[in-house]
Amino acid sequence: MRLAALLLAAGLAAGCAGMDAAMRTATSYASSKGLISESQAESLNKSETALRRGSQEISESEEYYIGRAVSAQILARYKPLDDARLNAYLQAVLQTVAGASDRPDTYRGYHVQVLDTDEVNAMSAPGGFVFVTKGLLKRVRSEDELACVLAHEVAHVSKKHGLKTIKASRLTQAFAILGTEAAKSYTPDQVARLTASFAGAIDDVVNDLVTKGYSRDKEYEADRFAAEYARAAGYDPDGLKSFLSRLESEPGAGGLFKTHPSPASRLARLGDLSAPPGYRRSSVRDRRFAAAMRF
Amino acid sequence: MSKRTRAAVLLALAALLPAAAAVAATITVLVHETKIRRRPQFYAPAVATARLGQTFSAQGPRDGWYRTAAGYIHASAVTAKKVRLSAGGAVAGDASADEITLAGKGFNEQVESSYAGKHPGANFAAVDAMERRTVSDGALRRFLETGGLLPDGGGK
The missing domain is CATH 3.30.2010.10 (Metalloproteases ("zincins"), catalytic domain)
Incomplete structure (x- = not known):
């Protein structure tokens, strides 16, 4: 798990543009050396995709x-x-x-x-x-x-x-929930986690608008x-x-x-x-x- | 090639440039609905309404407007990026960076409903009332016209 965190950190450190390639190279290498399984490598690549989506604009x-x-x-x-x-x-x-x-x-x-x-x-x-x-x-x-x-x-x-007042972590959390599979509607667990991210985003905006x-x-x-x-x-x-x-x-x-x-x-x-x-x-x-x- | 012929070829190429610059693109409507206007001006008469997900072959944008066969659509209402329409209009998790997903994913009605349940003090009824307040296209044109806000000839 520590290795997974390091690989994820390596991907993040590479920046958004280079993250995809860097992450895939790193996971591919780790998988080929038997450090992680193929399914773990795929899972990490999916997590990276989810994180990358956090930097995109909100629809x-x-x-x-x-x-x-x-x-x-x-x-x-x-x-x-x-x-x-x-x-x-x-x-x-x-x-x-x-x-x-x-x-x-x-x-x-x-x-x-x-x-x-x-x-x-x-x-x-x-x-x-x-x-x-x-x-x-x-x-x-x-x-x-x-x-x-x-x-x-x-x-x-x-x-x-x-929108720019919303902490990046809120979107990262939200997109991590969405990042791995397509579905017609969200499961109760997904809704609960998305709602938590949503509530955090609302607090960020209201705090800036009304208070700060x-x-x-x-x-x-x-x-x-x-x-x-x-x-x-x-x-x-x-x-x-x-x-x-x-x-x-x-x-x-x-x-x-x-x-x-x-x-x-x-x-x-x-x-x-x-x-x-x-x-x-x-x-x-x-x-x-x-x-x-x-x- | 003589100087005269070369000049003629250059002139012909220069004449083609504007046409080459006006590359056609497929645009997709990102907002619930928007007006297609007769001219690229916000106060120009509307000729049709474009709705979420509708696509058009368009040229531009120029000064913020795309030109379609039906009329002009403002660039803020559309995207020229590839749009992914997922099943049920819900989640599309693995769209690449240059693709976007249309309405339905992420923070949506389902999430708002859950949020409202956890925040009973949030006044969504007043927001609904606020959203019902709108000035029609025709009424807005009269407002502009009577208030002297249309440029000369703009009302035609």
């Missing part, structure tokens, strides 16, 4: 199920605001900026829910689930600003920031793409700056003040943002924004 549908469970945990902590008009308006703005992004299609599309709390925050779960608090909406002054806020969340989804926040680099990247997506959708990306300037002048506690870099540092990295060609202010946008924000 669209798996991302969707991770996003659903993360969202279910967020909605256990925050009460959803039952305001059909407001939620429908935000949904239209979200679909607009998501459509203009470099990832308009997720497994089941983008969806938004307003959270009934005065905390100032916005979050997104993998797969396209976006949350905005009532407290944040009270600080937004126009549809263009709102579009930039939602575009920031779309960028987190598009760049898969949530993403890394500063991910937030700056989301700002950069938010400006790009908003502009591609026909909005003025400068709305992101005006919103961040308001947060800077009216600071608060908790929420995004705890999980995001300071508004000043975010503003400093945005640089000049220009409105799209043919951009025009719109009284219709102003009116529908004002009508939806009556909550």
Whole structure:
């Protein structure tokens, strides 16, 4: 068994690209020398395949199920605001900026829910689930600003920031369960072990989203793409700056003040943002924004 | 070969380059469903709906869009990699690194159901309600149009 562990470690040390060949050579040699049986060699090769799968991307549908469970945990902590008009308006703005992004299609599309709390925050779960608090909406002054806020969340989804917080070991465990044979559905034991990996992955994402926040680099990247997506959708990306300037002048506690870099540092990295060609202010946008924000 | 003939051959080859660059690929839809659009723009009218697992012969992607005989599909909805459809849409354990498995494997409905049983506080009912909220293609176009968000001529 120690030899098996050493062979597996050798394969891992060779890195993903060279692991397959290195592992097969090592197991073949060990088998030919009688150090391990043929079945042990095959088993090790299968384990290697399973581990290698851990480095691959999570599928669209798996991302969707991770996003659903993360969202279910967020909605256990925050009460959803039952305001059909407001939620429908935000949904239209979200679909607009998501459509203009470099990832308009997720497994089941983008969806938004307003959270009934005065905390100032916005979050997104993998797969396209976006949350905005009532407290944040009270600080937004126009549809263009709102579009930039939602575009920031779309960028987190598009760049898969949530998925990147999942510890590699969770996926290694999950793929090790799946790696050896095909089946129509999972056995109770497989489901139990997959659920344990799944729960760990959900904890990883929720912890970063709600408690720690993403890394500063991910937030700056989301700002950069938010400006790009908003502009591609026909909005003025400068709305992101005006919103961040308001947060800077009216600071608060908790929420995004705890999980995001300071508004000043975010503003400093945005640089000049220009409105799209043919951009025009719109009284219709102003009116529908004002009508939806009556909550 | 005279200089003139050589120049003519080079010109002819140059003319062929764009066609050679637009290599056809088979793409497979990875999302539950996506719109096929008349033009490579998110606000262009939809001409059809493509569903999970459907395949198309396509050219591209160019600026994020594949061109098919039916219309344009965004690259984020598809893969040009070889797709493995396992029996029952479930596990395909030994797919090679450049193959991918379609929906059904790994973290799926069965796993979510098991997770929900162990985490009764998780509010999946609110997630279901959230997912029912969507703006139709037609309504979104009206939203863009009335809000002055379509470029000039974009509504045609």
